[in-house]
Amino acid sequence: MKKHVIHQPDYHRLLAEYKANLQALGYGKSSTIIYPTYLKEFLYNMEQQQTDSIAKITQSHIMVYHSYLQQRPTLYRGGALSSSSISQHLFAIRTFFGWLERTGQIQASPMSALVFTAPVKAERTILSQTEIKGLYQAAETLRDKAILNLFYGCGLRRGEAIALDINDIHFGAQLLYVREGKGKKRRAIPMTAKVSGELKNYLLYERNSYVNAKPGGFAFILNNTGTRMQGLGYDKLLKSLLEKSALTHVRGQISLHHLRHSIASHLLENGVKMTYVRDFLGHSSLNTTQVYTHIRQRQLKHLKEC
Numbered sequence: 390m391k392k393h394v395i396h397q398p399d400y401h402r403l404l405a406e407y408k409a410n411l412q413a414l415g416y417g418k419s420s421t422i423i424y425p426t427y428l429k430e431f432l433y434n435m436e437q438q439q440t441d442s443i444a445k446i447t448q449s450h451i452m453v454y455h456s457y458l459q460q461r462p463t464l465y466r467g468g469a470l471s472s473s474s475i476s477q478h479l480f481a482i483r484t485f486f487g488w489l490e491r492t493g494q495i496q497a498s499p500m501s502a503l504v505f506t507a508p509v510k511a512e513r514t515i516l517s518q519t520e521i522k523g524l525y526q527a528a529e530t531l532r533d534k535a536i537l538n539l540f541y542g543c544g545l546r547r548g549e550a551i552a553l554d555i556n557d558i559h560f561g562a563q564l565l566y567v568r569e570g571k572g573k574k575r576r577a578i579p580m581t582a583k584v585s586g587e588l589k590n591y592l593l594y595e596r597n598s599y600v601n602a603k604p605g606g607f608a609f610i611l612n613n614t615g616t617r618m619q620g621l622g623y624d625k626l627l628k629s630l631l632e633k634s635a636l637t638h639v640r641g642q643i644s645l646h647h648l649r650h651s652i653a654s655h656l657l658e659n660g661v662k663m664t665y666v667r668d669f670l671g672h673s674s675l676n677t678t679q680v681y682t683h684i685r686q687r688q689l690k691h692l693k694e695c
Contacts, residue, residue, distance in 0.1 A: 394433070451499055458475045527631075550645075
């Protein structure tokens with residue numbers, strides 16, 4: 390990962406205090422990691438321009454940075470940043486200056502008069518069941534298959550897979566427990582015999598080969614150094630599977646979350662009740678789950694018109 394090393398002591402202090410403020414406001418764990426990361430890149434950029442003081446940052450600096458984000462490639466999947474990613478970068482900067490203004494560290498936020506185009510929500514890409522099968526066929530290790538089963542077979546979010554421990558999976562009852570999902574919600578996910586079997590195979594016959602000299606503790610999925618698999622590790626593994634499979638046409642467009650989208654669509658397509666799919670995915674509202682029925686209807690309409 391590209392390191393954005395900043396040298397200005399005041400920037401270091403503000404980064405730490407900004408993160409502490411997010412935590413005090415009740416932001417989720419992932420937000421308190423990603424927003425300071427985005428802010429660090431911004432401050433690094435300012436420092437590279439010899440802007441070494443918050444008081445010197447103007448609207449013009451932010452507009453130039455916005456143009457930079459529109460040109461900046463993603464670090465791992467290739468291609469440009471999505472409009473939603475850019476919006477998140479700007480949100481981090483806006484909340485940072487808002488906090489500085491509220492605490493009297495600056496007189497006025499340089500973001501206050503700036504208006505940026507709202508991101509257009511992209512159509513959710515749903516892989517077909519044949520394409521999903523191609524990913525499974527590309528899996529060369531028990532860990533590869535286990536990871537596909539977590540994101541597709543169990544519909545986990547990335548953060549949920551990262552946090553998954555061995556004792557969160559009850560093979561006898563064929564249940565996987567998410568201890569703290571989005572919005573701090575807990576849920577129990579029923580597993581098919583196939584999903585349960587492949588997760589168990591990884592645990593019994595391959596997981597210990599990754600432990601090496603560094604015990605992985607209770608983490609279910611370990612990386613090659615024997616520690617808990619993190620988000621970037623999962624991203625790289627999916628990228629590798631896409632390259633090995635016949636899905637080169639969607640490489641760079643498919644993320645782990647698309648596997649979650651796909652299982653939701655496939656369950657509804659196979660007649661599973663929407664309330665079950667809602668609980669399976671951990672949605673707070675049935676309206677969120679209904680999105681997948683609309684996607685499926687548009688796909689069928691497109692096929693009929695072809």
